[in-house]
Amino acid sequence: MINKLLIANRxxxxxxxxxxxxxxxxxxxxxxxxxxxxAQHVKMADEAVFLGPSPSKExxxxxxxxxxxxxxxxxxxxxxxxxxxxxxxxxxxxxAKNDIIFVGPPASAIHAMGSxxxxxxxxxxxxxxxxxxxxGDEQSEAVLKNAADDMGYPVLLKAAAGGGGKGMRQVxxxxxxxxxxxxxxxESMASFGDDHMLVEKYLTRPRHVEIQVFCDxxxxxxxxxxxxxxxQRRHQKIIEEAPAPNMSPSIREKMxxxxxxxxxxxDYVGAGTVEFLLDEDESFYFMEMNTRLQVEHPVTEMITxxxxxxxxxxxxxxxxxPKNQNELTLTGHAFEARxxxxxxxxxxxxxxxxxxxxxxxxETDVVRxxxxxxxxxxxxxxxxxMIAKLVVWGENREIALKRLISALGEYYIDGVSTNIDxxxxxxxxxxxxxxxxTTTFVEKHHDSLF
Ligand code: ADP
Numbered sequence: 001m002i003n004k005l006l007i008a009n010r011x012x013x014x015x016x017x018x019x020x021x022x023x024x025x026x027x028x029x030x031x032x033x034x035x036x037x038x039a040q041h042v043k044m045a046d047e048a049v050f051l052g053p054s055p056s057k058e059x060x061x062x063x064x065x066x067x068x069x070x071x072x073x074x075x076x077x078x079x080x081x082x083x084x085x086x087x088x089x090x091x092x093x094x095x096a097k098n099d100i101i102f103v104g105p106p107a108s109a110i111h112a113m114g115s116x117x118x119x120x121x122x123x124x125x126x127x128x129x130x131x132x133x134x135x136g137d138e139q140s141e142a143v144l145k146n147a148a149d150d151m152g153y154p155v156l157l158k159a160a161a162g163g164g165g166k167g168m169r170q171v172x173x174x175x176x177x178x179x180x181x182x183x184x185x186x187e188s189m190a191s192f193g194d195d196h197m198l199v200e201k202y203l204t205r206p207r208h209v210e211i212q213v214f215c216d217x218x219x220x221x222x223x224x225x226x227x228x229x230x231x232q233r234r235h236q237k238i239i240e241e242a243p244a245p246n247m248s249p250s251i252r253e254k255m256x257x258x259x260x261x262x263x264x265x266x267d268y269v270g271a272g273t274v275e276f277l278l279d280e281d282e283s284f285y286f287m288e289m290n291t292r293l294q295v296e297h298p299v300t301e302m303i304t305x306x307x308x309x310x311x312x313x314x315x316x317x318x319x320x321x322p323k324n325q326n327e328l329t330l331t332g333h334a335f336e337a338r339x340x341x342x343x344x345x346x347x348x349x350x351x352x353x354x355x356x357x358x359x360x361x362x363e364t365d366v367v368r369x370x371x372x373x374x375x376x377x378x379x380x381x382x383x384x385x386m387i388a389k390l391v392v393w394g395e396n397r398e399i400a401l402k403r404l405i406s407a408l409g410e411y412y413i414d415g416v417s418t419n420i421d422x423x424x425x426x427x428x429x430x431x432x433x434x435x436x437x438t439t440t441f442v443e444k445h446h447d448s449l450f
Contacts, residue, residue, distance in 0.1 A: 002026055002077045002101065002317055006049075006070045007041070009081030010060060011372035012389060013293075014041035017079050020309035029073055031066060033059035035380045040372050047073060054382045060084045063091040067098050077101035077316055079309075083384070086292040089114065103316045105270045105291050112266040113289045117160040117198050123286050126265035128258050131277060131285040133200035135160075145177050147199045154204065157181060159188035160196035165235025167191060170202055205438045206277040208232065209244045209284070211259035212300045214311055215268045216321045223256035224300050224308075225330050230437040231426060233348060238419075238442070239404075239426060240296040240336045242303045244278070245397060245435035251282055262289055271297075271312050277439075295338070295389070298370060302334035302393040333400040334393045337408065337423045341385040344422040345450065350385040354378055357414035358387075361407040366393045379416050387418065397435065401427060425449050 005021050006029040007014045014030060018041065021028045030045035035054035042048045049069045051059040063085055070078055078095055080086035080103070089110040095102035104110070113119045117135040124130055133155075134147035148155045148171065157180055159167025167188030169180040185195040212224040228244035229237045243252070259274035266289075273294050275287040297308045306322070314322055341351045358375040361367055371388035379385050390407055394400030408424050426432055429445060442449060 002313055004029065004073070004075045004077075005103075005313075006031065006066070006073070006075040006078045007045070007081065008060070008066050008078050008085055009083070010036055010039060010041055010383065012370045012386065013081040013295075013372075015044055015372050016370050017081060017309055018044045020307055020313070023307075024310065024313065026313070029070070029075055031060070031069070033382070035378070035382050039377070040374060049073070054380065056084065056382065063088065063094055067094050067100065070100055071098060075100060077103055077313075079103040079312070080292065082292050082295055087114070087290070101316050103270070103312050105268050105272065109266045109268050110291045113291050115160050115196075116158060116162060116288055117196060119288060120198070120286070122265055123262055126261055128262045128265070128286045129284060131200045131203070131287070133198060135198045139196060141178065141181060144181060144197060144199055145174070148177055149174055151199070151201050154202035156200045156202040157184040158198040158200060159184065159192060159194070160198055161192035161194040162188065163192075167195075167197075168235065203277055203279055203285075205440065206230075206279050207244065207437055208237075208275065208287075208439050209247070209255065209278045210273050210275040210294075211255055212294075212297070212308075213259050213263045213268070213272050213274060214315065214321055215260075215263050215270065215272070216315045217269055217318050218320050220321050220324070221260040221263055221268070222321055222323070222325045222328060223259050224304050224306065224328060226252060226255060227294075227296055227299055228437060229296060230439050231432070231441050232439055233442050235439075237296065238338060239423065239432075240299055241397075241400075242299040242334050243330055245437065248282075251278075251284070255284055258284070258286070262286060270315050271308060296336050298368060298389060298391040299334040299336045302368070302391060303330050303332060304328060305331065332393055332395050333397040334391060335400055335404045335427075337390045337404060337427070338386055338419075339388040339390055339411070339423070340419045341379040341387055341416040342419055343417040344419050348419070350381070351417040352379050352381050352385065353416045355387070355413065355415050357412055359410070359412040360388065361390065361410035366403060367407050368392070385416075387413070387416075401433065422449065 004027040028045040030048040085091040089107040092102045092107040120135040157169045169184040171180045189195040207230040215221040229240045273290040276284045368391040392403040
């Protein structure tokens with residue numbers, strides 16, 4: 001049983017987790033850095049522990065200190081949220097060694113998905129479809145270039161250790177290969193301390209469709225349908241929706257089953273997301289598995305009317321999945337827009353400062369705002385400058401989209417630049433309205449969006 005839960009995170013996701021813990025009668029412990037002394041997540045929790053100075057390395061990433069504090073306070077379980085320590089296999093191990101439940105998969109599953117190339121080997125063996133490409137250990141330029149020449153251009157170079165779109169380069173022909181490889185390797189080394197590369201066939205108009213899966217400790221696995229996260233900038237998601245528009249029930253089922261196969265191949269437990277590229281001809285290919293709760297999980301909650309954090313806690317306690325596949329239903333349509341303190345007209349440069357004015361849409365049964373800040377709070381340089389996630393639901397996509405546009409119009413923010421006008425232009429764009437979604441959406445409609 002989990003009686004006391006420590007949330008090893010900050011901001012909106014810490015607040016989000018505390019809400020479910022409260023509803024379940026679970027006591028909560030927040031952690032915080034210098035910059036977050038007066039943060040909402042600290043106020044919402046039953047207890048709070050100071051970790052150190054504002055930089056994440058000196059606070060939210062101090063796994064040993066967090067476990068030590070958890071033991072002192074008699075904590076049963078730690079929820080890592082997303083980012084920070086959520087996909088750190090060593091931290092999951094450390095929790096286990098100290099008899100604290102890590103609300104996430106076993107360390108071995110995190111480790112297995114930690115490298116894109118190792119993950120692809122496992123998925124290949126399990127029979128999960130992969131983007132054609134090379135994911136071998138031999139890393140000489142000649143071998144990588146041969147692989148690219150053989151599969152034909154364009155190709156995508158990807159850092160095996162990659163994340164957040166870093167260490168990726170498109171290569172359009174053989175002449176560009178060498179230069180692109182060096183640039184990708186340099187970026188990968190700088191970001192991840194490793195420059196192992198994958199070569200993939202570059203799909204020119206794919207959709208990013210990901211499947212939410214859950215597995216329990218009794219060998220059961222289900223999928224909670226899909227999210228379409230095609231609308232991205234520099235490989236980062238902007239607006240997500242569920243279900244994926246124009247997805248046939250048979251493809252949904254095939255992708256769902258492939259996702260469970262992927263999870264079971266690594267003895268997965270807990271909440272996970274299997275990301276696929278869906279091509280125009282409805283072929284789909286495994287990209288990677290994220291071994292945590294995703295930022296965009298609320299759209300799944302809206303269409304399934306399930307509380308995914310409740311599911312995580314239930315599984316972490318060793319209980320079976322709350323529902324089986326036949327009991328899960330998909331109702332209506334949901335969108336999530338990520339409200340950021342940033343300047344879209346200046347390459348989305350983060351904007352910091354005091355939220356002198358913060359007027360947010362009124363929350364209802366169909367409009368949800370997940371946030372960790374209130375008016376007067378500071379958006380600091382230390383963390384991700386996301387202000388909130390605006391989530392709406394409608395009986396169908398058209399109604400949900402109208403609600404999204406109308407809710408975006410209710411925002412008034414002063415003190416920092418935001419992406420709200422940009423989001424409004426995306427949401428109202430004729431191609432978005434008619435669900436012509438591909439991962440190149442922003443590039444393709446650049447002139448009308450900026
Ligand atoms: P990261 O872990 O850095 O986020 P991913 O492998 O998840 O990298 O890919 C991020 C995004 O890059 C995808 O959502 C998609 O838009 C694009 N992408 C990845 N692989 C391919 C590919 N083979 N062809 C076309 N686009 C791709």
